[in-house]
Amino acid sequence: MTHPLPPSTVGSHRSDPSPTDGPRLASIHRREPMVCDNDAVVEATILDREVYAMSEAARLLGVRTARLRSWVDGYSRAGRTYEPVIRLRSTGSDVLTWGEFVEAGYLREYRIKHEISLQRLRPAIIALREQFGVPYPLAHAKPYVADRELVFELQEGLGLSGSLAPLVVVRNRQLILSDAARSFVEKVEFASPENGPVVRLYPDSRSSPVSIDPERAFGAPAVRGVRTETLFELFRAGESVDQIARGYDLDPSAVEAALRYEARVAEVGRAA
Numbered sequence: 001m002t003h004p005l006p007p008s009t010v011g012s013h014r015s016d017p018s019p020t021d022g023p024r025l026a027s028i029h030r031r032e033p034m035v036c037d038n039d040a041v042v043e044a045t046i047l048d049r050e051v052y053a054m055s056e057a058a059r060l061l062g063v064r065t066a067r068l069r070s071w072v073d074g075y076s077r078a079g080r081t082y083e084p085v086i087r088l089r090s091t092g093s094d095v096l097t098w099g100e101f102v103e104a105g106y107l108r109e110y111r112i113k114h115e116i117s118l119q120r121l122r123p124a125i126i127a128l129r130e131q132f133g134v135p136y137p138l139a140h141a142k143p144y145v146a147d148r149e150l151v152f153e154l155q156e157g158l159g160l161s162g163s164l165a166p167l168v169v170v171r172n173r174q175l176i177l178s179d180a181a182r183s184f185v186e187k188v189e190f191a192s193p194e195n196g197p198v199v200r201l202y203p204d205s206r207s208s209p210v211s212i213d214p215e216r217a218f219g220a221p222a223v224r225g226v227r228t229e230t231l232f233e234l235f236r237a238g239e240s241v242d243q244i245a246r247g248y249d250l251d252p253s254a255v256e257a258a259l260r261y262e263a264r265v266a267e268v269g270r271a272a
Contacts, residue, residue, distance in 0.1 A: 047099030047136045047197045051219040054094040057101050060203070060212070060221065061108050062268035071107055071118055072100055085118045085125065088135075098214040099136030102188070102198045106138040110180040114165040124158050124167050139198045141190040143168050148175040203261065209254040210261045221261060223254045231255055232262035 054072070058065040069075070073091060074084040084090055086103050096104070103125075107118060128137035131150060137143050143151050148169045160167045166178040177185060189200040201212040209223045221228045226248050234244050241259070245252040 045197055046199060046214060047097060047102070047134075047139055049098050049214055050095045051098050051214050052096045052101055054096060057096045057104065059265065061101075061104055062265065063104075063108055068104060069094070071104055072096060082119055083122060085122045086136075097136075098219070099139045099197070102139035102201065103136050105187075105201065106180070106184045109184045110165075110167070113178075113180040113183075116165050120158075120160070120165075121167060124154065124160055127154050127158070134197075136197070138168075141193070141195055141197075144177060144181060144185055145194055204257070204264075208257050208261070210257055221258075221265075223250060223258045224248075226250065226258075228258035228262050231258045235259055 052060070054069055055065050058068040061068065070082070072084060072086045073093070074082050074087075076082070085107065086100050107121070110121070111118070125137060128143050128151070129135060131137075131154065132140065132142040132146070134140045134142060151167075152169050152171060152175055155167050155169070166180075168178060168181045169175045170178045176182075186206060187202045187204075188198045189202070189206075190196050191199050199213070199215075202208055202210065203212060203221060204210055210221055210228055211223075212219065212221050216222060216225050217227050223231070231244055231248070234247075235241070235255075239247075241252050241255050244250070245255045248255075
């Protein structure tokens with residue numbers, strides 16, 4: 001018995017990327033330790049690993065490449081220079097670290113909830129970076145669980161609390177995560193619940209078998225280590241869900257989840 005794919009399955013997909021597949025997936029290696037604005041050297045972690053070319057990161061996040069580049073590395077317009085929101089300073093690099101990719105994922109969730117310029121968030125991200133001593137605070141558990149009172153006070157001082165555009169927490173009798181933060185946290189796995197960086201991302205939901213892990217499949221979306229793009233290409237070539245599942249020793253429902261994910265990414269990419 002074959003398992004039909006939901007309707008939106010059309011779109012341009014490329015073949016399975018390999019470690020040498022040009023600029024799509026950057027080779028994974030560690031950067032030099034990152035130095036924060038307070039000159040504290042932060043030990044290199046998984047967050048500092050270079051994983052994605054800008055265009056591939058944009059495809060996975062469902063944003064335009066130019067927009068993602070402006071968030072990560074800043075931009076110039078009409079003779080004015082806008083500093084990066086995610087990086088400490090502009091580097092000109094079109095390769096994203098895992099931390100940059102995860103933070104961009106949070107900013108995408110935030111933009112869905114709040115139509116404000118991300119330049120307004122830059123001071124808050126810098127302040128969080130200094131307060132918690134981590135280079136990518138929005139990709140780390142600390143701001144979400146460690147000291148919400150501190151985060152709330154920081155937001156208040158920068159005009160990012162209340163109903164306007166809470167960055168991480170909102171006061172509702174008690175301090176709780178904002179809608180954007182809750183939506184983000186539900187899709188990530190931290191190294192530990194109370195502390196540590198994001199080590200895995202579930203682009204659909206935690207209930208889906210599709211995950212993005214910088215230490216598996218070269219950071220490509222995958223199901224049990226098998227790239228979702230590989231499964232989608234096989235389906236487009238005419239293989240049934242059951243045939244693909246047997247070939248990779250996967251449950252058919254996992255293959256279907258991979259196909260739905262790839263179809264959605266293609267749909268978002270066309271609309272971006």
